[in-house]
Amino acid sequence: MKNDKKKVLLVPLDPVHDIGLKMIRKALNEKGHQTILLPPDSRTPEVINAAIKNNVDTILISRTVGYGVAELMGNFIDQVEAAGLREKVKVGLGGMAIRPELAAELGFDGGFGPGTTIEEAIAFVEGRKYVPDEITVQKNKKDFTENYSYNYHHTRIKELLDKIVENILDYSKTRITPAIKRAKIREEILSISENEEKELPKLKKAYSNLCDQKLKEFYQQNKIPSYLRKPDQKEVDALENFVKMSNEKGPAIIQHKDEQPLVFVQYGTGCPLMDIAHIKVVEAWGADGVVHFDPSWGARTEGFYEGYLAHEENGTVITSENLEWIKRVLLPGTLWQVRAHRGLNTPETVLLAGINRADLTKVNIAYGSLAAGTDPERLTVDAVAALKYAARFNLPYDIPTNEELAGVPAHKAFAGMLITAHLGLKLGARPILQPLFCYSPQVMLGGQMEDNYFDFNAAKIFALRQIISAPIWPGAPIGFLTHTEERVQSATTTGLHAGLAASLEVDAISVASSDEAYSGGPITVSSRIDSLQSVKENFRCLGETRHQTTDNAKKWSEELVDKIEKVLKQVANRGNFIDSLYQGDLGNREDGAYPGRYGRGTVKKIKG
Amino acid sequence: MFPPVIGVAGTAKNTGKTTTVSALIKQIYYHNMKPALTTIGFDGEEIDNITLLPKPKFFLQKRTLLATAEKCLTGGSARIDTLEKTGILTPLGEILIGKVARPGTAVIAGPQKRTDLEYVIDIFKKYKSDIILVDGALNRLMPMLVTHGIILATGAARNIEPETIAAEVQAIRSLLKLKKYSLKTDIRKSPFITCFGPDKMHCQLPSTSLFEDETALAIARKLNKGFKGCYIPGAVNLVQLKKLLQQVVNLNFGKLIVFHDPLRLVISGEPSEVDKVIFNYQEKGGAIGVLNSVKLIAITLNPFYPGYKRDKNLYYSAFIDGKKLKDAIKEKIDLPVIDIKTDGSEKLFQILLKMFFAA
Numbered sequence: 001m002k003n004d005k006k007k008v009l010l011v012p013l014d015p016v017h018d019i020g021l022k023m024i025r026k027a028l029n030e031k032g033h034q035t036i037l038l039p040p041d042s043r044t045p046e047v048i049n050a051a052i053k054n055n056v057d058t059i060l061i062s063r064t065v066g067y068g069v070a071e072l073m074g075n076f077i078d079q080v081e082a083a084g085l086r087e088k089v090k091v092g093l094g095g096m097a098i099r100p101e102l103a104a105e106l107g108f109d110g111g112f113g114p115g116t117t118i119e120e121a122i123a124f125v126e127g128r129k130y131v132p133d134e135i136t137v138q139k140n141k142k143d144f145t146e147n148y149s150y151n152y153h154h155t156r157i158k159e160l161l162d163k164i165v166e167n168i169l170d171y172s173k174t175r176i177t178p179a180i181k182r183a184k185i186r187e188e189i190l191s192i193s194e195n196e197e198k199e200l201p202k203l204k205k206a207y208s209n210l211c212d213q214k215l216k217e218f219y220q221q222n223k224i225p226s227y228l229r230k231p232d233q234k235e236v237d238a239l240e241n242f243v244k245m246s247n248e249k250g251p252a253i254i255q256h257k258d259e260q261p262l263v264f265v266q267y268g269t270g271c272p273l274m275d276i277a278h279i280k281v282v283e284a285w286g287a288d289g290v291v292h293f294d295p296s297w298g299a300r301t302e303g304f305y306e307g308y309l310a311h312e313e314n315g316t317v318i319t320s321e322n323l324e325w326i327k328r329v330l331l332p333g334t335l336w337q338v339r340a341h342r343g344l345n346t347p348e349t350v351l352l353a354g355i356n357r358a359d360l361t362k363v364n365i366a367y368g369s370l371a372a373g374t375d376p377e378r379l380t381v382d383a384v385a386a387l388k389y390a391a392r393f394n395l396p397y398d399i400p401t402n403e404e405l406a407g408v409p410a411h412k413a414f415a416g417m418l419i420t421a422h423l424g425l426k427l428g429a430r431p432i433l434q435p436l437f438c439y440s441p442q443v444m445l446g447g448q449m450e451d452n453y454f455d456f457n458a459a460k461i462f463a464l465r466q467i468i469s470a471p472i473w474p475g476a477p478i479g480f481l482t483h484t485e486e487r488v489q490s491a492t493t494t495g496l497h498a499g500l501a502a503s504l505e506v507d508a509i510s511v512a513s514s515d516e517a518y519s520g521g522p523i524t525v526s527s528r529i530d531s532l533q534s535v536k537e538n539f540r541c542l543g544e545t546r547h548q549t550t551d552n553a554k555k556w557s558e559e560l561v562d563k564i565e566k567v568l569k570q571v572a573n574r575g576n577f578i579d580s581l582y583q584g585d586l587g588n589r590e591d592g593a594y595p596g597r598y599g600r601g602t603v604k605k606i607k608g
Numbered sequence: 609m610f611p612p613v614i615g616v617a618g619t620a621k622n623t624g625k626t627t628t629v630s631a632l633i634k635q636i637y638y639h640n641m642k643p644a645l646t647t648i649g650f651d652g653e654e655i656d657n658i659t660l661l662p663k664p665k666f667f668l669q670k671r672t673l674l675a676t677a678e679k680c681l682t683g684g685s686a687r688i689d690t691l692e693k694t695g696i697l698t699p700l701g702e703i704l705i706g707k708v709a710r711p712g713t714a715v716i717a718g719p720q721k722r723t724d725l726e727y728v729i730d731i732f733k734k735y736k737s738d739i740i741l742v743d744g745a746l747n748r749l750m751p752m753l754v755t756h757g758i759i760l761a762t763g764a765a766r767n768i769e770p771e772t773i774a775a776e777v778q779a780i781r782s783l784l785k786l787k788k789y790s791l792k793t794d795i796r797k798s799p800f801i802t803c804f805g806p807d808k809m810h811c812q813l814p815s816t817s818l819f820e821d822e823t824a825l826a827i828a829r830k831l832n833k834g835f836k837g838c839y840i841p842g843a844v845n846l847v848q849l850k851k852l853l854q855q856v857v858n859l860n861f862g863k864l865i866v867f868h869d870p871l872r873l874v875i876s877g878e879p880s881e882v883d884k885v886i887f888n889y890q891e892k893g894g895a896i897g898v899l900n901s902v903k904l905i906a907i908t909l910n911p912f913y914p915g916y917k918r919d920k921n922l923y924y925s926a927f928i929d930g931k932k933l934k935d936a937i938k939e940k941i942d943l944p945v946i947d948i949k950t951d952g953s954e955k956l957f958q959i960l961l962k963m964f965f966a967a
Binding site for chain 1: 620621648649650677679697698699700717720721722723745746747748749750751799815816817819820841842843844845847848868871872875
């Protein structure tokens with residue numbers, strides 16, 4: 001029977017550090033191999049003698065390599081060869097500065113640098129090919145809404161929401177918008193069968209007639225605007241290669257404990273090729289999900305283009321083909337969110353997200369209409385349609401309270417968020433609450449974060465949990481407005497907010513790259529990695545421990561709940577949700593909120 | 609001896625091995641010859657692995673053969689077509705034999721062991737290269753046994769004192785000049801240390817290498833008791849070599865000690881000290897020889913050394929007086945001494961042509 005147990009000589013040549021070899025020895029012994037550990041700092045003749053006398057199969061040397069030490073190792077390998085051992089004995093070198101190139105130069109069979117696992121060293125000894133953990137890491141998608149009952153703990157708030165949502169549903173039942181019509185036509189276009197293809201031109205014409213001028217020209221005259229272009233074949237091929245290479249590496253896990261939040265990263269460089277490259281990088285560094293950012297001009301435009309289109313500014317154009325392309329390159333375990341929280345195309349966005357098998361979408365009437373420029377009436381009616389698509393395609397949606405960044409106080413933003421949440425619940429969709437972890441204008445004026453960033457953010461979570469049992473996904477991104485241009489500071493504050501999120505046991509977080517707030521230009525891959533690494537370290541550091549807040553957190557959470565109720569009462573009493581948006585119940589001019597203008601006057605009553 | 613296999617070995621890192629090889633390759637192209645190239649280490653990286661200072665790369669023309677690790681194939685700008693696999697594994701993957709299809713720079717990680725290098729050379733011969741170059745690595749020497757001759761690269765990176773460098777070169781030269789002996793087959797093929805006597809007297813010791821005091825004393829005892837000589841096939845350590853040579857007396861009858869090759873002696877300790885110990889033994893009347901000799905063709909020198917700023921933990925480029933270094937070495941040995949950067953490589957190439965290609 002062939003003896004596959006090895007005899008390994010372990011040689012700590014570093015005068016001080018032999019802990020690495022001791023750990024390897026333990027693991028080797030556990031696997032039945034025989035090990036001989038030499039005392040630290042042995043000389044070459046002693047090592048070779050020990051190798052000869054013990055008839056070893058492998059020599060593992062641990063040594064930090066600096067200048068001069070390289071020659072020592074070179075001489076060692078020469079002596080191993082001179083002693084006639086080189087053919088029979090495998091020699092490996094491990095230490096802080098070791099890389100495969102250095103091992104090759106020194107003449108060793110294997111080089112083990114920092115980050116080498118014990119498993120890798122064992123595989124070397126056993127003559128097996130080492131398959132790094134990353135390739136065997138399995139990442140399965142998590143539906144973090146499934147364990148929530150959506151039961152209300154606060155009866156009065158629930159009753160108010162019932163009243164408000166009933167009004168919204170009544171209103172929108174009898175109204176239609178160009179976006180809703182376009183979404184219906186789009187669905188027909190995408191579900192057309194082969195023998196119905198002759199209907200396509202008619203459908204596209206009907207679609208384009210509901211669009212803005214530039215889009216009409218696109219569909220009817222094939223005119224592509226100057227800021228869009230089709231990627232060429234060379235770019236596409238290069239990208240396919242890159243994707244294939246990155247997928248070989250597989251995902252990474254960023255959480256230290258299973259229950260720590262999922263980490264989402266937003267992309268939207270403008271170019272689907274760049275986006276895909278960024279997505280692959282963040283997947284490899286542990287991101288659990290990616291969020292599609294579309295261009296801001298898209299929100300002001302009636303209609304979507306078609307085809308694979310790259311774009312020269314921020315935001316990647318939404319077309320079914322672009323979305324399909326991005327979906328195709330995602331790893332199976334990566335969650336994908338396509339946002340539909342503002343603009344003139346929200347129903348069609350959710351439809352496309354659903355058809356292209358996205359995992360999540362984003363809807364918020366208050367933010368979209370008060371701080372992102374879309375007309376309140378238009379966005380409300382569209383949102384009902386969008387939420388119906390979300391329910392139909394089983395896409396949970398989060399509700400970002402980004403109007404806080406404009407200056408709207410949290411309690412008003414949360415009132416708006418709860419309305420959109422309740423609306424979705426009534427339509428069969430599953431909302432996710434997205435309070436912001438940010439240094440908002442409210443806080444700048446109110447001083448709640450003068451001492452620490454944790455209390456007020458925690459108060460938000462406590463408040464929401466007092467009202468309803470629902471998933472919570474702080475954003476957007478966490479730590480917003482605490483970042484500076486300094487990369488380390490930026491990554492650190494993101495990481496610390498991630499630690500807070502984990503401590504509060506929320507479901508997910510959105511993180512920015514360390515140059516996102518201040519780059520003023522393209523976001524770099526390295527800065528994306530900064531933030532992910534910082535989050536990872538914070539998760540690691542936290543483990544099962546929890547941050548402690550002061551009494552302020554509880555106090556502020558109770559105040560928030562009271563104030564939310566007051567706002568909802570005001571909205572309910574007004575009796576017309578859309579009016580409430582225009583009149584500032586959910587954020588007024590003084591707060592910094594302005595009802596949007598895009599799409600004003602485009603909502604029509606359905607005849608009959 | 610065709611095609612010639614030339615090794616460029618160094619006394620340390622940064623002594624100019626790759627510069628010498630690069631320069632020779634250019635000469636080879638200039639003379640319309642087809643080279644085959646490999647290394648026993650790793651060549652072509654942008655910056656030094658340890659000092660982070662920039663390093664020379666190879667620029668290769670079409671039809672150049674090379675043996676390099678799989679992961680290095682796309683490391684440079686040259687396009688390399690794979691001709692065959694070798695089955696030799698290195699930290700950078702399997703060694704492949706390739707041919708340059710489009711000129712450019714190349715990164716090479718080659719066979720590290722002597723037997724693997726021999727195998728690669730055999731494959732090169734199959735493809736009819738005109739000349740085979742083997743770049744060294746650091747101060748590693750042993751695989752160079754398979755070459756027909758070596759060029760020794762040394763310089764300030766080894767030691768910043770020209771006299772010290774020159775003394776070492778002289779010592780290495782002296783060791784490489786040790787007389788070649790032939791031994792009977794059974795002695796020569798034995799992996800163990802064998803003492804041989806008059807007639808057919810033989811005694812094998814249980815060791816293969818001269819690493820332990822016990823072994824040194826055992827050999828000395830045998831030689832003093834009447835054995836004529838001893839063959840040490842394995843490795844040697846200077847401490848034990850010294851002990852052995854000091855202990856052997858009655859040298860009127862020669863007392864020949866044969867080693868497998870002179871490279872083993874060069875690596876056994878500081879070459880100057882090794883040479884001194886052997887010289888003393890020979891003065892006493894003893895004889896030292898080798899079974900296989902290694903030809904030393906020329907010396908190339910490099911006045912560069914990586915200076916170290918301790919407070920900043922940084923390396924920077926520094927130089928000693930190149931002419932002074934050259935003169936110091938030339939004074940001590942009878943071989944060509946060349947500074948590739950100032951003298952060019954034509955002279956060195958001519959020496960190779962004369963040595964290996966003259967009718």
